[in-house]
Amino acid sequence: MKLLVTGGAGYIGSHVVKALGKKGHQVVVYDNLSTGHPWAVTHGELVVADLADRERLEGVLAAFRPDVVLHFAALIRVEESVREPLKYYRTNVSYTLNLLEAMTRCGVRNLIYSSTAAVYGIPERLPVDETAPLAPINPYGASKVMGEKIMEDLAAAGGLNYVALRYFNVAGADSEGELGQAYRDATHLITRALKTAAGESPRLYVYGTDYDTPDGTCIRDYIHVDDLASAHLCAMEYLVATGRSVALNCGYGHGYSVREVVETVRKVTGVDFPVEEIYRRAGDSPVVVADSTRLKETTGWSPRHDDLEFIVRSAHLWEQRLATRVAGR
Numbered sequence: 205m206k207l208l209v210t211g212g213a214g215y216i217g218s219h220v221v222k223a224l225g226k227k228g229h230q231v232v233v234y235d236n237l238s239t240g241h242p243w244a245v246t247h248g249e250l251v252v253a254d255l256a257d258r259e260r261l262e263g264v265l266a267a268f269r270p271d272v273v274l275h276f277a278a279l280i281r282v283e284e285s286v287r288e289p290l291k292y293y294r295t296n297v298s299y300t301l302n303l304l305e306a307m308t309r310c311g312v313r314n315l316i317y318s319s320t321a322a323v324y325g326i327p328e329r330l331p332v333d334e335t336a337p338l339a340p341i342n343p344y345g346a347s348k349v350m351g352e353k354i355m356e357d358l359a360a361a362g363g364l365n366y367v368a369l370r371y372f373n374v375a376g377a378d379s380e381g382e383l384g385q386a387y388r389d390a391t392h393l394i395t396r397a398l399k400t401a402a403g404e405s406p407r408l409y410v411y412g413t414d415y416d417t418p419d420g421t422c423i424r425d426y427i428h429v430d431d432l433a434s435a436h437l438c439a440m441e442y443l444v445a446t447g448r449s450v451a452l453n454c455g456y457g458h459g460y461s462v463r464e465v466v467e468t469v470r471k472v473t474g475v476d477f478p479v480e481e482i483y484r485r486a487g488d489s490p491v492v493v494a495d496s497t498r499l500k501e502t503t504g505w506s507p508r509h510d511d512l513e514f515i516v517r518s519a520h521l522w523e524q525r526l527a528t529r530v531a532g533r
């Protein structure tokens with residue numbers, strides 16, 4: 205198939221592009237490289253352009269005529285979204301509108317959308333399934349709910365078929381060591397902990413130890429990025445075969461506390477790095493764990509790397525490669 209991937213030079217998009225390329229699909233990546241990297245595009249063509257540029261976007265869609273668009277491009281930091289909400293609504297909502305309008309004009313009707321567990325806010329029942337109310341507690345989550353709502357309305361009007369994949373906490377790196385997280389200033393827990401173990405930061409801050417959880421720190425459902433990539437392939441096959449629109453959780457169904465993650469990173473790296481426990485971070489939900497039964501039953505997806513130590517190990521190997529790459533420049 206012909207696939208247009210927005211944000212395909214980023215962390216998750218690049219892993220999905222690799223999986224798509226390996227399956228023989230024809231890929232065009234559309235990315236402004238604000239956080240992505242050209243080296244991360246291992247298959248297909250890279251168009252360096254912004255979703256704000258409606259003319260360029262429509263031109264690329266009209267020329268390529270993809271069977272499916274996979275839409276990763278977005279801003280992703282919860283805390284930043286609390287401080288700078290307009291930036292988030294602009295990129296995550298208004299540029300999604302640009303994409304949907306351009307797709308509509310070009311007659312492209314299939315979309316895989318990167319949504320998030322943050323749409324659930326503080327879930328009432330755990331693990332949370334897709335029937336739970338959407339009640340985001342930060343602008344990032346709200347922007348993704350808006351994206352889903354726009355797609356739902358467009359689908360109801362007969363103009364779109366979509367799968368919204370609600371990712372839980374994505375972590376780890378490509379099993380061949382070619383790709384991984386390479387944000388300029390990483391904020392994700394596992395990456396921050398690994399960088400601290402490597403001596404790039406003096407200490408790891410743990411944000412909040414007074415949550416209503418067994419050890420007082422937040423609990424998250426960490427999913428390996430390669431398992432998430434395979435969920436995209438499954439979702440795409442389902443979408444093309446059935447034309448049915450649906451939202452699907454992507455997680456393993458069990459969570460780890462911040463303290464458990466810290467201990468796993470210490471074990472994997474063999475470094476007893478310093479940790480400082482401080483105040484809560486704005487916009488954080490205490491516990492977020494996925495019920496992914498619907499993803500498994502609708503698409504046949506099954507995870508291969510449901511193991512925190514494996515996830516941390518793969519991320520650790522990637523961090524070592526990244527350090528060599530930077531040092532070699």
Ligand SMILES: NC(=O)c1ccc[n+]([C@@H]2O[C@H](COP(=O)([O-])OP(=O)(O)OC[C@H]3O[C@@H](n4cnc5c(N)ncnc54)[C@H](O)[C@@H]3O)[C@@H](O)[C@H]2O)c1
Nearest residue numbers: 211213214215216236237238239240255277278318371374
């Ligand atoms: N990382 C996670 O744990 C996580 C969890 C849930 C959902 N998500 C979602 O997954 C998607 C990908 O996240 P990621 O972690 O790979 O982030 P990322 O920052 O690595 O990837 C985003 C990509 O989009 C590009 N981009 C940003 N704004 C753009 C614009 N205006 N025009 C064109 N390209 C633009 C960036 O250059 C980058 O390559 C996002 O939609 C995010 O909300 C991520």
Ligand SMILES: O=c1ccn([C@@H]2O[C@H](COP(=O)(O)OP(=O)(O)O[C@H]3O[C@H](CO)[C@H](O)[C@H](O)[C@H]3O)[C@@H](O)[C@H]2O)c(=O)[nH]1
Nearest residue numbers: 280320321322372373391392393396409410411422462485
């Ligand atoms: O240095 C750090 C970094 C994180 N944390 C804590 O670790 C947990 C996980 O934080 P991350 O930043 O790794 O991930 P989030 O759960 O905040 O958010 C991630 O997953 C969400 C879905 O749940 C969103 O989609 C979002 O894009 C993505 O960054 C949180 O309790 C956070 O407070 C720390 O204690 N110290």
